[in-house]
Amino acid sequence: MAAEVLAEGGTAVTVYDAMPSVARKFLMAGRGGLNLTHSEELPAFLSRYREAAEWLEPAIRAFPPQRLRDWCEALGEPTFVGSSGRVFPVAMKASPLLRAWLRRLATQGVRFELRHRWIGWDGEARLTFETPAGLRAITADATVLALGGASWPRLGSDGGWAALLAAKGLAIAPLRPANCGFTIAWSDIFRDRFEGQPLKGIALSFGDRSVRGEAVITRDGIEGGAVYALSAELREAIAATGEAILHVALRPDLAATELIRRLSAPRGKQSLSNVLRKLVQLSPVATGLLQEAAKAQGLALSSLPPDRLAPLINAVPVRLTGTAGLARAISSAGGIARDELDADFMLKRLPGxxxxxxxxDWEAPTGGYLLQASFATGVAAGKGVLKWLAGGTAGND
Incomplete structure (x- = not known):
């Protein structure tokens, strides 16, 4: 996005990429349908960035979700709003959009140099790259660093830049998993039976936040959209105390009184599992999770009266013991601290x-917020470079 803004401004631009092909993480983001942005009103949209909302607001207001949709349309890739409010290209893929984008950049004169891994600056302040042919030094009038976080490092963004910039005295918040799964000490029986099974139509709660959605049982814990939405709070709680108790509502649309009524019906010779399946419509994995939680508390599930079982069904306590690895997180938190950049996204300690x-250093939940902020800050940085090259006001706080 920065390259496009600069090319439109009449500047000669070269994009250096460490990988053999460009936009690998962008293509990965489109594997399940490219969620570009979200259609909710801007105040609610901005709130998704939490403490970074004020920082990112000018960039996102300058390049808001509708502008992103218009940009896609101009590339021949119209978008639509899904039932959840998320915005996708009609093609539901990243590859057609990327091909159209690269064609346009080529017509604008943007050059690409692949297999160029940036390793810092040489003694003459030139950008230095590792290439198949050896080291290469480049002199640039201005540079935009867009090196990603540290999730999915095999796609190119491995966070190696953090040490390079820290060596220049910049404050770098540690890179941590965001939109990630969490580890849980499942029993062998539960793990072996339910690994890979989805929990559908649930609500997850932590603190004063509750999120509807789905989750998936993994061999070592839990992941999925509803989990990702709470991942920042859960991650920080685990960092502070070593654990976090996540509560799972297995039938969030049923009030406690209705659950008690259903559970009070005569069982006859039916097992509790059959009662939960027939009368409460719990899936086998949901019942298994309920049994797992009861066992952890030393409770015999089958002996609980309806007025104790009903509240447990909609507040199953699950003890999270850690975050899943950064390499498989959807995104990462941390990075260059806000105070290190001016209003035009230029590094104050490194002019140009x-x-x-x-x-x-920002994070956001899934839902289109990650790509929107990446696009918008790319546009803002490109505009900042144009101001810098013109001797304008770039550099003001």
Whole structure:
């Protein structure tokens, strides 16, 4: 996005990429349908960035969700709003959009140099790259760093830049998993039977937040959209105390009184599992989770009266013991601290060097917020470079 803004401004631009092909993480993001942005009103949209909302607001207001949709449309890839409010290209893929984008950049004169891994600056302040042919030094009038976070490092963004910038005295918040799964000490019986099984139509709660959605049981814990929405709070609680208790509502649409009524019906010779399946419509994995939680508390599930079982069904306590690895997180938290950049996304300690995207210290839930902020900060950094090159006001706080 920065390259496009600069090319439109009449600047000669070269994009250096460490990988053999460009936009690998962008293509990965589109594997399940490219969620570009979200259609909710801007105040609610901005609130998703939590403490970074004020920082990112000018960039997102300058390049808001509708502008992103218009940009896609101009590339021949119209978008639509899904039932959840999320915005997708009609093609539901990243590859057609990427091909159209690369064609346009080529017509604008943007050059690409692949297999160029940036390793810092040489003694003459030139950008230095590792290439198949050896080291290469480049002199640039201005530079935009858009090196990503540290999730899915095999796609190119491995966080190696953090040490390079820290060596220049920049404050870098540690890179941590975001939109990630969590580890749970499942029993062998539960793990072996339910690994890979989805929990559908549930609500997850932690603290004063509750999220509807789905989750998936993994061999070592739990992941999925509803979990990702709470991942920041859960991650920080685990960092502070070593654990977090997540509560799972297995039938969030049923009030406690209705659950008690159903559970009070005569059982005859039916097992509790059959009662839960027939009268409460719990899936086998949901019943298994309920049994797992009861066992952890030393409770015999079958002996609980309806007025004790009903509240447990909609507040199953699950003890999270850690975060899943950063390498498999959807995104990462941490990065270049806000105070290190001016209003144009230029590094104050390194004039002429700008930064954008996930390498900055912000995080957001899934739902289109990650890509929107990456696009918007890329646009903002590109505009900042144009101001810098013109001798304008870039550099003001």
């Amino acid at each position: 060097i700008f930064a954008a995207g996930e390498m900055l």
